[in-house]
Amino acid sequence: MFQLLLAAVIVAGAYAASFTLHHAPLWSWIWKVALAVGEYGVWFLPLAFGLGAIAWATTGDGLRVTLVALCGFAVVALLRPVAGALAIGARLPRELAAAFGVPDGDGARAAFSPVRLVFHPEQPMVPVETHVFARPAGEELKLDFYRAARSGAAGAPCIVVVHGGGWDGGDRQQIPEWDHRWAARGYAVAAISYRLAPKFIWPAQREDVLAAIAWLKAHARELGVDAARFVLLGRSAGGQIATAVAYGAHDPAIRGVVSFYAPQDMEFAWGVSREDDALNSVNLMRQYLGGPPDSPERIARYLSASAQAMIGPETPPTLLLHGAPDTLVWHRHSERLTAALQAAGVRHYFLSLPWATHAFDFNPDGPGGQLADHAIGFFLRAVMRD
Template identity: 40%
Template structure:
C-alpha cells in the first residue's frame, strides 16, 4: 500500500510537465520536475523495483501508476531531444545565420553535470543622489576588445540582484564575451522608466571604460529574465543606441496592458499588485504608464534582432506575451527567433544542464554568434 501511495504522489507531481502549476510552491516544484527530472526518475525506478521484494495485492496497480509517472517525468528529456534535432536548422533559417554554432543543443550526458560558476568583479557604474548601483563583471580571457552582454535580473521589479543565475554569465565569458550583470533601482521606491535609465547609465559606463574592460562598444546585446526581460526589451527598443545589436528575452512580459487585464492566479503571484508597484498605480489610475512600459509598443522596422525563450507552462508570465511579441516582430520584418519549450515553467533556466537549460544556452550562444560574433 505504501508503494502505491508513493507512486501515486509521483504521478501527481509528474503532471507538472503537462499542466501549469496552480500555486506558488507547486511552481517551484515544477522547476525541479522539469529540469532536475533525473532525481524524480531515479526515485520512481527505485520504488518500482521494490515491488519485486514484497508481495501485495496493490503491486500491479502500483506498477501501472509508476510506469505512467515515469513516462511523464521523462517527457521533458524526450521533448528536448526532439527539439534539439531541428533547432540548429531552424535558427539558421529564421535568423539567416552565417556563423554557425557547431555544438550539440542537447546531450544526455550533460544532465549529470554541474553548472559552472565563476567569481565576477564588482564595479560601481552610476552614483545617484540617493543610491549607488553596481554591476558584476565577468571578464573574458582576451587581450582584444570583445562584444559585451548586459544582463538584467528578474524579481518582479522589486527584488533580485546581479548575483542571480550566474551560470550563463560564466559560460558566455568562457566563450569570449564580456558580461556585465547589473543591479537597478527597484520598485516600489522607484518606478518605470528608472530601470531603463539605469541600463542607459550602465551602457555609458561600459563605453567610457571600454579600453580597460576590453569591450567592443559597437557590439552590445541586452539579456533579461522575467521582469528584467521587460526592462531589456524596452531599453533595446527605445534607447536607440547604435551599439545595441540584439536582445535576449527569457520569459518577459512584453504587453503590460494586456498582462494587467489577465493577471496570474493569485495563489501563484499577485501580478496586478506587482505591476502597480512598478508603474505607480492601477491601469485606471495611470494607463499611460502601462502603455509606455510595454515593449511591443515600440517595435518598428528599425528594431534590433530578438531572441525569445519561453516555457508553455509558465505560471508567472503568460506564454501569450511571447506570442504577441513574436507577431509584432514578424509584422515589422525584424530578425527574430522564438524557442518554445512545451514542458517548461518560469525560471526553468535555473539549471543550465537540464533539458530547458541546455536548449536555451545553445539558443543564446547561437543568436550571439549571429549578431555579435567573437572574432
C-alpha cells in the first residue's frame, strides 16, 4: 500500500513538473499548478530529491528505477525555468538597449539571479492613499496612490496600473508588491478601479482609465506627479484595456505601455475563443463587448477595443510580456501585435518566456518575475526621461 501511494505521489509530481515543458490541460484550475512549478519550482526540489531517496530505499528493483527516474525528470523540469531565465537574462539588457536606444542603467545588477529565488530582497513598503477619482453612472471609482519615494522639481513620473480579472472581476489590490517596488524606485503609482462587465461593456473601461489619468493630471501638484509623464501597465484583461487606451488616446503624456499576457485584437480573440477552455472565454467576451462581432455597431466596438487596429505614427513605445505555454490567453496574441508593431516601426520589445504561464509575475522574485522586473525597469527609464 505504501509503495502504491509513493508511486502515485511521484507520478503526479512528475506530471505537474512537466508543465514547465509543455502546455497544461485546459482545466479551470490546473494553470495554477503550472504557475507554482514555473515560478516557485526551486522550493519543490527538496521534495523531488526526498521522494527519490525514499523510492530508492523502499522499493524493489523494477519499480525503484522507474520512480527514481521520474524524480530525476521532475528535478530537470523544475530547473528548466532557472536555465531559461539565465539564458534570457544574459541577452536581455543588450536587446532592450537595441529596442529602446538607451544603455542599461542597472550597473552590475543582473537581469536574473538564482540566489534571489531563495533569498528575496527586502520588500519595500510606501504609504498608500486611496482617492475617489470618478463617479460614472453612480459607480464610485477609487485608486490606490503609492507616492514616489523621491521626485524631481517637476514631480515623479506615474505608472497607471490596470488590474486583470477577465473584465468581470479582479481589483486594484492585485499584486501590490510591484506597486510598492516601483514607488520605492521613484515612480508614483496609481492602481485604479474600473467598471466591470457584464453590467458595463466597453468602452466604459476606456472612459474610466482616461478619467483616472485626467484626475491625476488635475491633482498632479499635490500628489507630486509629473503630469507630462505617464506609463500605462495592465495584466491580462487589464493589459488589453491599458494598451487600447494608450494607442487610442493620442496623448503625448502617455509615454509608453506595458502589457502582460493580454489579447490585443478582439476580433481575432473572438475567433479563437472557446466555451470549454479554463475561462469560458466566449462568455467573457460576450459580457465585455456585448456579443459577437456580427453587426456594424459591434464590429466598431471590437475595433475600438483592439490595440492592433490602432497602430499609427503616434503609437507609444510598448513592452509586451507573455509566457509561451499560457493556457488562458494565447501567446499568439502578443506575437501578432509584435509583428504589427515591427511592420509599423514602433519601438517595442516582446519578452517571451518559454516556460511561463498566466500570471507568472505573481512571484516578483521568480524566474519570470525577475526578468519582468528588469525589463520594466529598463523600459521605464527609457520612456520616462525628462
